[in-house]
Amino acid sequence: xxxxxxxxxxxxxxxxxxxxxxxxxxxxxxxxxxxxxxxxxxxxxxxxxxxxxxxxxxxxxxxxxxxxxxxxxxxxxxxxxxxxxxxxxxxxxxxxxxxxxxxxxxxxxxxxxxxxxxxxxxxxxxxxxxxxxxxxxxxxxxxxxxxxxxxxxxxxxxxxxxxxxxxxxxxxxxxxxxxxxxxxxxxxxxxxxxxxxxxxxxxxxxxxxxx
Numbered sequence: 111x112x113x114x115x116x117x118x119x120x121x122x123x124x125x126x127x128x129x130x131x132x133x134x135x136x137x138x139x140x141x142x143x144x145x146x147x148x149x150x151x152x153x154x155x156x157x158x159x160x161x162x163x164x165x166x167x168x169x170x171x172x173x174x175x176x177x178x179x180x181x182x183x184x185x186x187x188x189x190x191x192x193x194x195x196x197x198x199x200x201x202x203x204x205x206x207x208x209x210x211x212x213x214x215x216x217x218x219x220x221x222x223x224x225x226x227x228x229x230x231x232x233x234x235x236x237x238x239x240x241x242x243x244x245x246x247x248x249x250x251x252x253x254x255x256x257x258x259x260x261x262x263x264x265x266x267x268x269x270x271x272x273x274x275x276x277x278x279x280x281x282x283x284x285x286x287x288x289x290x291x292x293x294x295x296x297x298x299x300x301x302x303x304x305x306x307x308x309x310x311x312x313x314x315x316x317x318x319x320x321x
Contacts, residue, residue: 188243
């Protein structure tokens with residue numbers, strides 16, 4: 111199934127109309143026509159109706175809205191990351207009290223790891239992971255297009271954090287907690303889901319025209 115912008119372009123060309131002529135006939139801005147045909151924007155209902163009228167296009171069926179599993183999963187994983195950022199990520203021995211070992215717990219907001227003598231705060235990783243989730247959700251809702259470069263930067267921070275954390279854990283006796291592992295796994299799943307989603311093409315209309 112072709113994208114709506116490409117279908118409009120095909121019909122316009124069959125009718126022998128230029129983009130300027132279609133813009134004049136439909137009373138829609140030329141730049142808007144260009145962006146729609148290049149699938150750079152999601153047109154509004156009113157704009158599409160004006161273009162359909164100018165091209166004598168009849169909407170024969172609006173495609174049934176399917177449950178967006180990607181949106182459901184990306185939302186679930188993002189909430190999971192938010193919850194796990196409040197859970198203990200690391201634990202290490204602090205002091206003795208009445209003969210008992212007292213441990214200090216660090217969550218995703220108050221801990222840190224050391225990478226090449228650089229303090230790497232947990233809250234930065236929490237924000238990076240959450241931002242990947244928000245990108246995935248926004249992508250599913252059609253609010254943004256490709257943000258792969260930004261996700262790669264966040265992924266790089268995550269890898270850097272893990273290298274420092276595991277290195278520091280051996281020298282300082284860190285005990286890694288489930289909250290951190292769930293956050294890492296959920297973030298990895300979000301990245302894979304985003305990569306898969308950007309290959310999919312959705313078309314909101316089936317259209318036909320009469321010559």
